[in-house]
Amino acid sequence: MLSSTKLHSFASALIIYALSASATQELTLKLTGTEIADGVDNLKVVASLSNTGDETLQVLNDPRSILSSHPTNSFSISDADGAAPSFNGMKVKYSPSFAARKNYTNAFTTLTPGQSVEVEHDLSNAYNFTQSGASRYNIIPASTFYIYDLQTQEVSKLKAKIQGEHSSKLHGRLAVSRRSFAKRCDDDHDDDEEPTGPAFQKCNHKQRRQIRRAVQVATKYAHNAHDYLTDHTNATDRYETWFGEYNKTRHRTVTKHYANLVEQGYKNYTYDCGTCDDNGTFAYVYTEPDAFGTIYLCGAFWRANATGTDSRGGTLVHESTHFTKLAGTADHVYGQSGAKDLAKEDPDEAITNADTHEYFAENHPALD
Ligand SMILES: *[C@@H]1O[C@H](CO)[C@@H](O)[C@H](O)[C@H]1NC(C)=O
Numbered sequence: 001m002l003s004s005t006k007l008h009s010f011a012s013a014l015i016i017y018a019l020s021a022s023a024t025q026e027l028t029l030k031l032t033g034t035e036i037a038d039g040v041d042n043l044k045v046v047a048s049l050s051n052t053g054d055e056t057l058q059v060l061n062d063p064r065s066i067l068s069s070h071p072t073n074s075f076s077i078s079d080a081d082g083a084a085p086s087f088n089g090m091k092v093k094y095s096p097s098f099a100a101r102k103n104y105t106n107a108f109t110t111l112t113p114g115q116s117v118e119v120e121h122d123l124s125n126a127y128n129f130t131q132s133g134a135s136r137y138n139i140i141p142a143s144t145f146y147i148y149d150l151q152t153q154e155v156s157k158l159k160a161k162i163q164g165e166h167s168s169k170l171h172g173r174l175a176v177s178r179r180s181f182a183k184r185c186d187d188d189h190d191d192d193e194e195p196t197g198p199a200f201q202k203c204n205h206k207q208r209r210q211i212r213r214a215v216q217v218a219t220k221y222a223h224n225a226h227d228y229l230t231d232h233t234n235a236t237d238r239y240e241t242w243f244g245e246y247n248k249t250r251h252r253t254v255t256k257h258y259a260n261l262v263e264q265g266y267k268n269y270t271y272d273c274g275t276c277d278d279n280g281t282f283a284y285v286y287t288e289p290d291a292f293g294t295i296y297l298c299g300a301f302w303r304a305n306a307t308g309t310d311s312r313g314g315t316l317v318h319e320s321t322h323f324t325k326l327a328g329t330a331d332h333v334y335g336q337s338g339a340k341d342l343a344k345e346d347p348d349e350a351i352t353n354a355d356t357h358e359y360f361a362e363n364h365p366a367l368d
């Protein structure tokens with residue numbers, strides 16, 4: 001009895017070993033679309049993501065990836081001379097582990113071996129070709145995806161193989177304006193509201209209370225970060241953990257970023273609560289000049305803590321650094337471990353990464 005059970009489990013162990021040894025995770029990404037676009041509003045591409053491995057994959061619906069049709073910076077576009085359009089779409093604070101851990105609806109796209117998914121993108125929503133001009137553009141999709149392992153509940157990165165090349169010849173209209181932004185919009189003013197407080201768009205009472213608190217926290221974080229940097233013009237643990245190797249030029253750049261955030265203040269933004277309910281997303285902003293000052297809050301923001309890592313206060317710091325005239329950051333990497341790796345590998349990129357600014361300001365757990 002005992003020996004047969006043993007034999008049985010030995011045999012299943014062998015089978016599991018054989019399965020895991022042969023399992024390969026592989027994604028292949030292919031782009032098709034308009035060959036000749038008369039006007040940027042006709043510049044459309046279809047991204048097709050296929051599971052070409054032999055294991056079912058839960059691919060996270062990262063808003064920055066081609067799986068989402070949100071106008072994020074999901075493509076690298078340039079012509080033969082290297083001219084590139086300017087990006088004027090959405091910059092999003094997203095957390096792959098947050099989205100995956102809670103197993104929300106729509107958190108990921110499941111692809112069985114051989115299965116594909118296609119997502120259409122209208123490039124006029126995110127790119128402005130006015131400066132780069134009419135030309136033939138090579139369009140390369142972002143190829144990094146986050147995979148969620150249901151067994152281990154771990155998130156890992158997987159780079160898709162890109163199949164073929166896609167280019168489009170663009171002429172005619174080079175930019176369209178699709179969004180309209182209200183200035184200091186406050187659609188439902190409270191009687192008890194301070195006239196100099198933040199403006200709200202589609203926010204209920206509880207949300208306003210949470211935002212007012214987040215504004216206090218973000219204000220404190222931005223001041224503290226700025227004071228710390230002006231007091232420490234040297235390679236401290238806190239500086240180097242997030243911004244990487246100390247250098248005067250880079251130190252001056254990030255100090256200026258926080259000085260701009262402090263000067264702008266967090267009461268001077270409009271906070272929108274009614275446009276986005278994505279669960280893995282904290283917030284986003286648009287980067288065109290007309291969009292300055294409006295911060296869109298999403299599902300993960302309301303579930304975050306008021307203070308600490310990836311908090312509501314820290315999220316406001318993150319979003320404010322995206323505005324071009326304040327710091328103009330991008331989302332090169334997400335999360336604390338990603339930000340720490342970036343600091344080690346590429347300090348020049350770390351000082352332009354939004355989450356990096358947030359984590360330095362949150363300083364949680366505290367570093368000296
Ligand atoms: C967020 O998650 C909830 C609960 O799983 C779900 O009902 C809702 O549809 C999700 N929101 C979006 C935008 O996917």
Ligand SMILES: *[C@@H]1O[C@H](CO)[C@@H](O)[C@H](O)[C@H]1NC(C)=O
Binds near residue numbers: 103150153
């Ligand atoms: C996530 O939810 C799906 C059903 O929506 C379920 O099949 C799956 O087991 C859940 N995964 C985890 C890790 O809870």
Ligand SMILES: *[C@@H]1O[C@H](CO)[C@@H](O)[C@H](O)[C@H]1NC(C)=O
Binds near residue numbers: 088128129175177178
């Ligand atoms: C596109 O960029 C140009 C400057 O490069 C700017 O003048 C124009 O307003 C932009 N158009 C839109 C629709 O954003």
Ligand SMILES: *[C@@H]1O[C@H](CO)[C@@H](O)[C@H](O)[C@H]1NC(C)=O
Binds near residue numbers: 232233234235237
């Ligand atoms: C950096 O400067 C601060 C204050 O000037 C000092 O207390 C600290 O010891 C210095 N740290 C390093 C690593 O040089």
Ligand SMILES: *[C@@H]1O[C@H](CO)[C@@H](O)[C@H](O)[C@H]1NC(C)=O
Binds near residue numbers: 247248249250348
């Ligand atoms: C610091 O790094 C920048 C790049 O971010 C470089 O241009 C500059 O020469 C460096 N300065 C010093 C003093 O090493």
Ligand SMILES: *[C@@H]1O[C@H](CO)[C@@H](O)[C@H](O)[C@H]1NC(C)=O
Binds near residue numbers: 196263
């Ligand atoms: C922020 O708002 C205050 C009061 O509403 C105003 O005095 C100040 O000039 C504003 N700052 C900026 C940078 O807009």
Ligand SMILES: *[C@@H]1O[C@H](CO)[C@@H](O)[C@H](O)[C@H]1NC(C)=O
Binds near residue numbers: 309
């Ligand atoms: C909120 O903070 C507590 C205590 O620090 C922590 O255990 C928890 O994971 C945090 N929640 C979120 C959603 O980050």
